[in-house]
Amino acid sequence: MSRDRRLPGLSAWGRVADGREHQIRRRSNVEIYLDSRLDADSILGFGFEHVCIATGARWRRDRVNRQHVVPFPIDPGMPLCIPDNIMEGNLPTGGVVIAGDNHYHMGGVLAALLAIRGCEVSLITPAAHVSDWTRNTLEQAAIHQHLAGLGVEIVLKRGVTAIGAGHAVSNCLYTGTTGSHGCDAVVRVASRQGEDRLFRDLAARQET
The missing domain is CATH 3.50.50.60 (FAD/NAD(P)-binding domain)
Incomplete structure (x- = not known):
């Protein structure tokens, strides 16, 4: 979404990502770390009981x-x-x-x-x-x-x-x-x- 919004006619799409980020930041029990790429070792190092993966896709x-x-x-x-x-x-x-x-x-x-x-x-x-x-x-x-x-x-x-x-x-x-x-x-x-x-x-x- 961050890249698509820069294409012609798609700037309004950025509101979706901005809106979701705003709602998440309002919650006291959620921490956000942007631009932080993680590997398996990093994730396991946190000791989380549950992990949700949402890593997107690339064009074939x-x-x-x-x-x-x-x-x-x-x-x-x-x-x-x-x-x-x-x-x-x-x-x-x-x-x-x-x-x-x-x-x-x-x-x-x-x-x-x-x-x-x-x-x-x-x-x-x-x-x-x-x-x-x-x-x-x-x-x-x-x-x-x-x-x-x-x-x-x-x-x-x-x-x-x-x-x-x-x-x-x-x-x-x-x-x-x-x-x-x-x-x-x-x-x-x-x-x-x-x-x-x-x-x-x-x-x-x-x-x-």
């Missing part, structure tokens, strides 16, 4: 997404980003293909950010609408209009099936027909994978 870059449950070909020389890279300030330049197989807000938000920064952006998604889930919140039409106004090429009902040197390959969901999209970099917006190493470390020690 292993070429697995909703359309492809197994990895697809990627040229190792092609610059490839995930949303975490961009939120950490590592933005691609030039022509960018966003492979948006998440269907929530992130593909559209990153397309807007990169277009504003001067990139030539193509957003390719297997969904019938860009940021498809936002139809439930009545935002989808406004998102499409905003991206179109920024010059983003919106490619619907096609999924990225391979990433080569200087291009991405997509296929039509209905006919399988493939097409090539020239670009300088690709941003993969697929699914996220839980950061569960700390949990596994603690669980392993509990078993011994």
Whole structure:
């Protein structure tokens, strides 16, 4: 949430984190230590009777997404980003293909950010609408209009099936027909994978 709130149009999301922090700080029986990364040894050193782990997730870059449950070909020389890279300030330049197989807000938000920064952006998604889930919140039409106004090429009902040197390959969901999209970099917006190493470390020690 602390990183998402810095993306275009998401500043209001920060109120969720700020509100929760405010409510917690009001409780006399809770202590907060921000920016304090813990490992299994540190946690066990406190001597707590119970430990709750909430360590979040990172975006997958292993070429697995909703359309492809197994990895697809990627040229190792092609610059490839995930949303975490961009939120950490590592933005691609030039022509960018966003492979948006998440269907929530992130593909559209990153397309807007990169277009504003001067990139030539193509957003390719297997969904019938860009940021498809936002139809439930009545935002989808406004998102499409905003991206179109920024010059983003919106490619619907096609999924990225391979990433080569200087291009991405997509296929039509209905006919399988493939097409090539020239670009300088690709941003993969697929699914996220839980950061569960700390949990596994603690669980392993509990078993011994």
